[in-house]
Amino acid sequence: MSTRKLRQFRGTTCLNCETALDISEKYCHQCGQLNSTKKLTIADFFEEFLSNFYAYDSRLRNSIVSIFTKPGILAREFNEGKRQKYANPFRLFLSVSIVLFISFSIGNETVNLGYSEYTKNEISEKQFDSLKSNKHLTLEKINDKYSLMYHTDSIYNYKELSFDNNTLLNSLPISTFRNFNLKYPGKTTEESLKELEFENTFYNRLFFEKAKTFKSNNINREISDYFYQKLPFLIFLSLPILTLMFWLVYIRNKINYTEHLVFSYTFFTFLFICSTLFNLLHLINTNLANILSGFSFLILFPIYFYKSLRNFYQQGRWKTILKFVILNPLFGLFLFISAIIMMFIGIVLF
Numbered sequence: 191m192s193t194r195k196l197r198q199f200r201g202t203t204c205l206n207c208e209t210a211l212d213i214s215e216k217y218c219h220q221c222g223q224l225n226s227t228k229k230l231t232i233a234d235f236f237e238e239f240l241s242n243f244y245a246y247d248s249r250l251r252n253s254i255v256s257i258f259t260k261p262g263i264l265a266r267e268f269n270e271g272k273r274q275k276y277a278n279p280f281r282l283f284l285s286v287s288i289v290l291f292i293s294f295s296i297g298n299e300t301v302n303l304g305y306s307e308y309t310k311n312e313i314s315e316k317q318f319d320s321l322k323s324n325k326h327l328t329l330e331k332i333n334d335k336y337s338l339m340y341h342t343d344s345i346y347n348y349k350e351l352s353f354d355n356n357t358l359l360n361s362l363p364i365s366t367f368r369n370f371n372l373k374y375p376g377k378t379t380e381e382s383l384k385e386l387e388f389e390n391t392f393y394n395r396l397f398f399e400k401a402k403t404f405k406s407n408n409i410n411r412e413i414s415d416y417f418y419q420k421l422p423f424l425i426f427l428s429l430p431i432l433t434l435m436f437w438l439v440y441i442r443n444k445i446n447y448t449e450h451l452v453f454s455y456t457f458f459t460f461l462f463i464c465s466t467l468f469n470l471l472h473l474i475n476t477n478l479a480n481i482l483s484g485f486s487f488l489i490l491f492p493i494y495f496y497k498s499l500r501n502f503y504q505q506g507r508w509k510t511i512l513k514f515v516i517l518n519p520l521f522g523l524f525l526f527i528s529a530i531i532m533m534f535i536g537i538v539l540f
């Protein structure tokens with residue numbers, strides 16, 4: 191117990207905001223500062239620091255515990271007026287997002303795979319032999335022409351790639367461009383395309399430039415990682431629009447847009463905390479992280495989402511299930527459209 195709180199140190203004006211105070215007031219009724227005229231000692235100074243810290247800390251703890259144990263309740267209680275008990279949902283969501291973005295950059299190791307001088311026939315013979323010696327493989331797999339004829343670490347010209355029409359639709363031209371550029375870094379885009387017998391079109395030039403920015407020949411993996419990493423950012427930006435869907439589906443409830451928004455922020459705070467934990471676990475044990483995140487996205491998160499809807503909007507089981515069923519494809523469609531827009535922006539800008 192600090193001596194600063196004693197009656198003998200109380201004043202008649204608040205030192206912070208100059209509001210007139212009564213000697214009976216422990217705290218200023220205007221700004222909340224402790225009514226004390228006592229000069230600070232070192233002990234008081236640190237106590238002040240710790241009590242501020244603890245006040246936020248306990249709100250943060252209340253919020254996290256509530257989010258993990260009682261889905262949807264925090265948002266409802268916050269809207270009903272329990273504002274001092276919890277950290278501000280937007281502020282919490284903002285902090286959690288920043289932590290999530292940091293966790294992505296920690297886990298992002300760079301493997302700089304180069305090209306190797308595999309020729310087309312060499313790779314087919316090598317792979318064919320290994321496939322033949324493996325008795326567990328089905329005939330179907332051996333006949334997989336794609337895996338026999340191409341290797342992402344090799345360089346192919348347009349004719350070789352267009353031999354099988356499908357290869358032009360997958361990532362092989364990109365890895366070919368990348369390998370060519372690694373082998374002949376001095377050559378311009380136009381010269382490289384000419385030697386690879388690709389037409390000098392706008393898209394080929396664009397893809398050649400993009401190919402240089404890849405860190406490995408695992409093009410599909412890098413692209414999917416890129417989207418996985420951008421997804422939280424996409425959700426972060428589009429949450430106010432995403433919230434419109436709650437508003438639409440629950441249009442007959444007397445809940446305003448801001449209250450729906452509080453619900454969205456707390457729901458995604460939960461998802462983002464879990465994603466951060468999975469990212470960190472991924473650094474320690476990749477398999478365990480994959481199993482846990484797979485389980486969560488398939489089973490745990492849908493259940494959590496359902497529980498949140500039920501606790502927040504307080505509708506019956508069947509009504510909630512119906513709305514759950516309507517909301518999921520709406521989100522899917524929305525994220526799909528956003529991802530396509532992002533992809534176009536991504537190709538042009540990055």
Ligand SMILES: [Zn+2]
Binds near residue numbers: 204207
């Ligand atoms: Zn005051």
